Amino acid sequence: MPEEVELEAWLAEQEEFEPPESFVERANVADANVYETFDEDWPDCWTGAAELLDWEERWETVLDDSTPPFYEWFTGGSLNASYNCLDRHLDDRGDEVAIEWVGEPTDETNRTYTYEELHREVNEVAAGLRDLGVEADDVVTLYMPMVPELPVAMLACARIGAPHSVVFAGFSADALATRMESAASEYLVTCDGYYRRGDPLHHKEKADKGLSRVDHDVETVVVDRLGDEYDHPMGDDEYDYDALVAEQEGAEVDPVERDAEDMLFLMYTSGTTGEPKGVKHTTAGYLSYAAWTSRAVLDVKPEDTYWCSADIGWITGHSYIVYGPLSLGTTSVMYEGTPDYPEKDRLWEIVENYGVTQLYTAPTAIRAFMKWGSRFPDRHDLSSLRLLGTVGEPINPRAWKWYYKHIGGEDCPIVDTWWQTETGGMMVTTLPAIDEMKPGSAGLPLPGLDVRVVDTKGEPVEAGRAGHLTVQKPWPGMLRTLYRNDERYVEEYWSEYSDTASDDPEDWVYFPEDGAKLDEDGYITVLGRVDDVLNVSGHRLGTMEIESAIVGVTGVAEAAVVGGHHDVKGEAVYAYVITEDNSAETEELRERIVAGVENAIGAIARPEQVIFTPELPKTRSGKIMRRLLEDIANDDELGDTSTLRNPDVVAGIQERVRTD
Numbered sequence: 001m002p003e004e005v006e007l008e009a010w011l012a013e014q015e016e017f018e019p020p021e022s023f024v025e026r027a028n029v030a031d032a033n034v035y036e037t038f039d040e041d042w043p044d045c046w047t048g049a050a051e052l053l054d055w056e057e058r059w060e061t062v063l064d065d066s067t068p069p070f071y072e073w074f075t076g077g078s079l080n081a082s083y084n085c086l087d088r089h090l091d092d093r094g095d096e097v098a099i100e101w102v103g104e105p106t107d108e109t110n111r112t113y114t115y116e117e118l119h120r121e122v123n124e125v126a127a128g129l130r131d132l133g134v135e136a137d138d139v140v141t142l143y144m145p146m147v148p149e150l151p152v153a154m155l156a157c158a159r160i161g162a163p164h165s166v167v168f169a170g171f172s173a174d175a176l177a178t179r180m181e182s183a184a185s186e187y188l189v190t191c192d193g194y195y196r197r198g199d200p201l202h203h204k205e206k207a208d209k210g211l212s213r214v215d216h217d218v219e220t221v222v223v224d225r226l227g228d229e230y231d232h233p234m235g236d237d238e239y240d241y242d243a244l245v246a247e248q249e250g251a252e253v254d255p256v257e258r259d260a261e262d263m264l265f266l267m268y269t270s271g272t273t274g275e276p277k278g279v280k281h282t283t284a285g286y287l288s289y290a291a292w293t294s295r296a297v298l299d300v301k302p303e304d305t306y307w308c309s310a311d312i313g314w315i316t317g318h319s320y321i322v323y324g325p326l327s328l329g330t331t332s333v334m335y336e337g338t339p340d341y342p343e344k345d346r347l348w349e350i351v352e353n354y355g356v357t358q359l360y361t362a363p364t365a366i367r368a369f370m371k372w373g374s375r376f377p378d379r380h381d382l383s384s385l386r387l388l389g390t391v392g393e394p395i396n397p398r399a400w401k402w403y404y405k406h407i408g409g410e411d412c413p414i415v416d417t418w419w420q421t422e423t424g425g426m427m428v429t430t431l432p433a434i435d436e437m438k439p440g441s442a443g444l445p446l447p448g449l450d451v452r453v454v455d456t457k458g459e460p461v462e463a464g465r466a467g468h469l470t471v472q473k474p475w476p477g478m479l480r481t482l483y484r485n486d487e488r489y490v491e492e493y494w495s496e497y498s499d500t501a502s503d504d505p506e507d508w509v510y511f512p513e514d515g516a517k518l519d520e521d522g523y524i525t526v527l528g529r530v531d532d533v534l535n536v537s538g539h540r541l542g543t544m545e546i547e548s549a550i551v552g553v554t555g556v557a558e559a560a561v562v563g564g565h566h567d568v569k570g571e572a573v574y575a576y577v578i579t580e581d582n583s584a585e586t587e588e589l590r591e592r593i594v595a596g597v598e599n600a601i602g603a604i605a606r607p608e609q610v611i612f613t614p615e616l617p618k619t620r621s622g623k624i625m626r627r628l629l630e631d632i633a634n635d636d637e638l639g640d641t642s643t644l645r646n647p648d649v650v651a652g653i654q655e656r657v658r659t660d
């Protein structure tokens with residue numbers, strides 16, 4: 001047998017992988033007792049995380065759990081996140097690179113920010129924002145693509161105690177407006193545009209359109225990314241970023257002392273209802289948790305060149321491009337573009353050129369790489385890599401093994417990290433120097449976390465059986481509430497399994513709305529969302545949001561959106577649509593439906609297929625049977641249809657999905 005085939009066969013069979021010896025020798029966390037020590041010393045075990053930071057005032061209480069589920073961490077303490085990510089590194093590491101920014105076009109100069117340079121620009125922007133009127137606790141919206149000015153603006157906000165709310169640049173004008181309205185945000189930092197697959201993409205038009213739908217006055221700062229490529233008109237309340245920085249040249253802004261529990265940022269995410277949820281993260285708990293998990297799971301060391309390829313518009317980028325890595329004083333790589341431009345080896349070229357030591361990416365990307373073939377990574381020397389990570393959705397064992405072999409050279413541990421916007425940082429994963437890896441299974445709860453898989457009554461399920469994932473003890477990185485909506489916070493996350501009348505923290509259980517199963521070693525395999533939330537290419541989308549966009553299109557009477565399997569994206573959006581008067585099932589209407597979704601949410605929510613149907617399958621009580629629509633989208637065997645009021649519609653819908 002040729003060596004390659006033999007290797008493939010061996011990889012295909014192997015279900016457990018030991019941490020590579022070379023990795024273990026130098027790992028930040030290699031003592032297997034860490035699980036036990038955390039358990040014995042809970043919640044004080046988390047002081048180790050807090051001690052990774054510099055404090056203005058040390059905390060008095062590690063955990064205040066007197067009013068569950070409104071937990072508070074490190075109360076009595078005060079600190080500043082920008083100080084922790086910048087100032088404290090200046091003496092020792094001022095000349096070291098903080099952000100290594102790679103633009104998409106290959107013929108331009110990439111930008112390198114040392115800690116010293118980043119510190120300078122953050123101070124200037126902080127001074128500029130203050131001049132515009134930003135005060136502590138004012139929410140500043142950042143609607144920017146992957147340009148270095150985005151982390152600069154985040155840290156500038158943190159410096160003056162103004163929470164930021166980053167809106168993913170791929171979201172639509174409407175999505176921006178909804179978020180700004182919801183947060184009553186009077187300041188916006190945005191950008192003229194950016195590059196996508198070689199073309200300049202205009203962004204400011206979208207921002208302008210969004211602003212026209214915001215009822216209150218907004219002061220806007222605009223980053224000029226495209227230069228002469230795109231001449232953007234500037235309005236009265238708009239300021240050019242470069243001019244603002246130039247005006248503040250050399251300005252220094254004292255980091256504002258923030259209480260541990262003061263809000264660091266807001267991040268909107270999708271839920272079951274149409275309205276996005278403003279997840280509130282705080283200064284001390286979030287930052288300690290981001291730092292601790294970066295150190296323990298991603299094995300970040302100051303001398304590393306670490307790369308998380310997510311977009312900063314999502315929580316992954318917040319925690320693991322900006323706050324975690326920079327608080328530890330390492331070099332964080334940031335890439336503007338897509339992995340297939342100018343060629344499908346772009347990421348591997350970056351790994352080789354910069355000597356990247358850790359790569360943290362999404363299963364969707366890995367599945368695309370796998371489809372493109374190993375000849376792309378094979379062109380490059382990837383031997384600088386020491387650890388690989390994945391996040392955002394379940395990874396299938398095949399993709400895991402491909403990543404392990406073709407990117408990691410069978411010499412890098414892979415961490416498959418389960419977590420959420422709400423958890424602030426990683427929750428379930430292997431510790432890379434301690435635990436063996438099982439492809440497809442995220443692993444164990446991190447030390448100090450009480451994660452259990454339970455049945456609908458809240459009882460633990462047996463190994464091998466599916467249940468609901470729950471978190472039964474608070475943790476420092478947890479969300480504190482939904483912005484200005486404590487009630488929805490309790491209802492969304494804490495009502496399923498908690499005794500909500502109790503003030504004993506033992507009676508409170510966090511429900512992340514994921515299904516999971518355990519194996520006999522306690523390893524957790526996450527099965528996916530159990531609510532009406534889709535995961536398309538690792539992006540979280542609410543079916544209700546998409547449905548309400550579709551119903552808003554003239555000519556549409558009713559819509560139901562479900563997720564269907566997709567080889568690369570994980571899930572894809574399937575939209576079943578009933579037209580008004582059951583007429584006009586035209587291509588033109590289909591296009592308007594797609595455009596309606598793009599306008600309301602963004603291109604990421606674009607339906608894969610729009611299926612016109614005269615009726616939707618409904619139960620006798622009038623509920624749409626989504627499970628059935630999923631089965632139809634997947635061309636799977638249909639589940640039980642006996643409870644349907646209109647079973648005869650099913651065959652017709654199936655036919656349309658197959659032939660459309």
Ligand code: WT7
Pocket residue numbers: 269314315316390391392393394395416417418419420421422442512513514526527528529535538539540
């Ligand atoms: C949802 C959270 C975590 C930051 C990026 C997404 C799914 C996340 C995994 C994983 C299986 C995963 C869950 C979760 N998810 N990581 N390793 N294995 N599923 O954050 O947008 O808040 O989405 O992503 O369903 O609930 P998010």
